[in-house]
Amino acid sequence: xxxxxxxxxxxxxxxxxxxxxxxxxxxxxxxxxxxxxxxxxxxxxxxxxxxxxxxxxxxxxxxxxxxxxxxxxxxxxxxxxxxxxxxxxxxxxxxxxxxxxxxxxxxxxxxx
Amino acid sequence: xxxxxxxxxxxxxxxxxxxxxxxxxxxxxxxxxxxxxxxxxxxxxxxxxxxxxxxxxxxxxxxxxxxxxxxxxxxxxxxxxxxxxxxxxxxxxxxxxxxxxxxxxxxxxxxxxxxx
Numbered sequence: 001x002x003x004x005x006x007x008x009x010x011x012x013x014x015x016x017x018x019x020x021x022x023x024x025x026x027x028x029x030x031x032x033x034x035x036x037x038x039x040x041x042x043x044x045x046x047x048x049x050x051x052x053x054x055x056x057x058x059x060x061x062x063x064x065x066x067x068x069x070x071x072x073x074x075x076x077x078x079x080x081x082x083x084x085x086x087x088x089x090x091x092x093x094x095x096x097x098x099x100x101x102x103x104x105x106x107x108x109x110x111x112x
Numbered sequence: 113x114x115x116x117x118x119x120x121x122x123x124x125x126x127x128x129x130x131x132x133x134x135x136x137x138x139x140x141x142x143x144x145x146x147x148x149x150x151x152x153x154x155x156x157x158x159x160x161x162x163x164x165x166x167x168x169x170x171x172x173x174x175x176x177x178x179x180x181x182x183x184x185x186x187x188x189x190x191x192x193x194x195x196x197x198x199x200x201x202x203x204x205x206x207x208x209x210x211x212x213x214x215x216x217x218x219x220x221x222x223x224x225x226x227x228x
Contacts, residue, residue: 006154034216043116043203043219044155089154098145098168098207100217102154 002027004092006103013110019077021106023090026071030092034100035064035075038087047088048075080110114139116206116220117186124226125194133189133223137206144187145217146179149201158202161187194227201225 005024013019023033031052036044050057050064050073057064063076077084090103117136125131137144142163147155157171161181169179176194181187191198201224205217 036219041221043118043221045219046216049216098143098160098217099157099171100145100147100155102147102156104154105152 002101004090004101004103006090006106008106009104010107011109013080013108015080015082015110015112017080017110019080019084019108019110020074021088021090021108022072022074023092023103024070024072025092025101027092027094027101028071029094030101031095032093033064033066033073034091034093035062036089036091036102038089038105040086044089077108080108082110082112085109116141116204116218118202118204118220118223120223121221122224122226124228126228127195128193131191131194131198131225131227133191133202133204133225135187135189135204135206135220137187137204138218141206141208141218143207143209144181145205145207146187146189147203147205147219149203149222151200155203158189191225194225196227199225199227 034049035047037047038044048059048062052068061078066073087105087107091100093100144161146158149155159179160168176192178190201222203222205219207217
């Protein structure tokens with residue numbers, strides 16, 4: 001119930017391509033879904049987040065698509081760059097709480 | 113405004129020793145969270161503290177682990193009698209208020225604990 005399932009585990013994309021990472025959840029009480037980017041040796045940094053009252057949110061080259069009925073959300077990275085190579089984590093939490101439930105991460109490598 | 117500061121960045125302990133991990137939250141933040149990241153896994157919630165109070169320690173192992181956030185000074189995660197399975201990256205996050213949604217938690221760079 002509390003899990004967030006993330007796929008794929010790893011992803012290789014050519015420079016300029018689209019990177020797509022998917023997450024699925026079970027707990028319908030979740031109402032905040034952030035994505036974090038983590039570079040080796042660093043802490044996770046918030047990339048973009050969405051609430052379930054919208055189906056899509058875009059910030060620059062990063063877009064979250066949200067499907068409430070399917071309980072799925074995904075991160076799209078347009079025009080992927082080598083500098084985007086990092087591990088990406090989806091997460092979910094519930095208003096009024098403080099626990100982020102993280103996915104297991106996707107290691108993205110963008111080839112130059 | 114400095115970010116969340118964790119020290120040490122790397123810590124090596126022999127089995128049976130104690131590990132003390134420190135976290136100074138961002139200025140103005142009074143809510144601190146500790147997460148553990150095992151190799152090739154996501155972050156797992158351990159404990160949530162406010163100044164001088166443990167709010168939720170449901171993710172903490174029952175034995176050997178403790179956390180505090182005193183009125184003055186950093187938050188401390190303490191692991192007694194470390195075992196090899198404690199080897200992980202421990203991340204601290206802070207926020208200006210609790211509440212989850214729309215309350216961004218800022219993460220530190222982590223302490224990588226290696227038990228030999």
